Amino acid sequence: MNKKQGMQSVVFTNPPIITSTANIVGPMEGKGLLQGYFDYIMPDNLNGLASWEQCESYLMEYAIKRAIEKDNSTMEEVDCVFAGDLLNQLMSTHFAMKNLKRPFLGLYGACSTMVEGMLLSAILLDGGFFSKIVAAASSHHDAAERQYRFPNEMGVQRPPGAQWTVTGSGAVVVSTSGSGPRITTGTIGKIVDYGIKDPNAMGPAMAPAAVDTIWQHLQDIGRTPAYYDMIFTGDLGSVGRDLVIQLLQEKGVDISTNYQDCGCMVYKENQDAHAGASGCASSAIVLCGYIYKKLLQDKLKKILFLGTGSLHSTTSYQQKESIPCIAHAVSIEMP
Structure with missing residues (x-):
């Protein structure tokens, strides 16, 4: 099948x-x-x-x-x-x-x-x-x-x-057995590269990849953003989060009322994290703590969860290459 x-x-x-x-x-x-x-x-x-x-x-x-x-x-x-x-x-x-x-x-x-x-x-x-x-x-x-x-x-x-x-x-x-939220669908991302070369601009570099995957997920599965209680991206920070909302609005998709980025959920404003959190653990700690608990409490029932990745290396940066990015998504739903 x-x-x-x-x-x-x-x-x-x-x-x-x-x-x-x-x-x-x-x-x-x-x-x-x-x-x-x-x-x-x-x-x-x-x-x-x-x-x-x-x-x-x-x-x-x-x-x-x-x-x-x-x-x-x-x-x-x-x-x-x-x-x-x-x-x-x-x-x-x-x-x-x-x-x-x-x-x-x-x-x-x-x-x-x-x-x-x-x-x-x-x-x-x-x-x-x-x-x-x-x-x-x-x-x-x-x-x-x-x-x-x-x-x-x-x-x-x-x-x-x-x-x-x-x-x-x-x-x-x-x-395959037990209780808890279920992974019901997944969307595999593809490389998106808008030519950004600044390794300090992770949010702007990754935002187009997140938009590409969210858009493709909605088209593939036949859903609107309203299907989900929340859509979470991994570590775009405040700059990247705002870009995602703007770029999707240009496609006729509004996620402004049920979207948040994990990078904006980790640090307080007075902790000097600037645009927010990043790193593999940004989405991991938020999912494995806050989001999972909200799902178990039925405060969230259906979410779309995206991991956003900047795939540059020290070598590619030194060779003045642009930053290729990717985003993968899973739907997580309570039974």
Whole structure:
């Protein structure tokens, strides 16, 4: 049976269930807007470890273990893990998975990685290949800054449109049985590149990719934005969020009343995050805390959740290439 619908989407015959979630954050995130929605807040950005990269591996390992614990499952019951981060060759993820010793497929979708993992998990579960998968993503502010921008010790002043990479990790357990919200559809994004070259302008770079995927999802599935209680994007920040609303309005689609970006939901205005949060963990910690809890409370019943990713590298930036971007989407609905 062909489950593809439209150009880029799939509709699941047996929608997989998100049976548990877990998240962990750094101290700055713990002082932000979502206090009370985190499983653990670290006292500092090293948490007693020797490097920021080691700390990021700890973040992911904690989130995965905690999600499985909350699922009342064991590590041995997990058929496969989809996970990724921002660092060179998934450095933090690989060291975390070395300790977890489960079948593993590493993903690099930049900040779209969390949704990419959920989408692939749902496809394999609905297809009958596995019964329980974990999808996870992490990022660490200090490690990402060192790799993509400047040494932290330099204290470089960031432009107003820049965003703050989240220190944290989120993990979801997706199963063929149990209770919880279901992943009912998915839309696979395609690369969109508007020629932006400034690595501090992540929101404007990724916004067109988010618009492309939202538009294609609505066309493929035959829905209007009103079908969803909320539409969430991953880490466009305030600048990118406003661009998404504007660009969709130009297509005749209004999402201004039921749309928010996770990058605008993490930090308080006085925390000097400028345009908001970014990083793989931006969408992951919001989904695995605030959004999941609202779904379980029936305060949200149907959401469209997008991961947005900027796919540039240190090499492409140094070679003065533009920034290719992508966005993937999943529909998450309460039964």
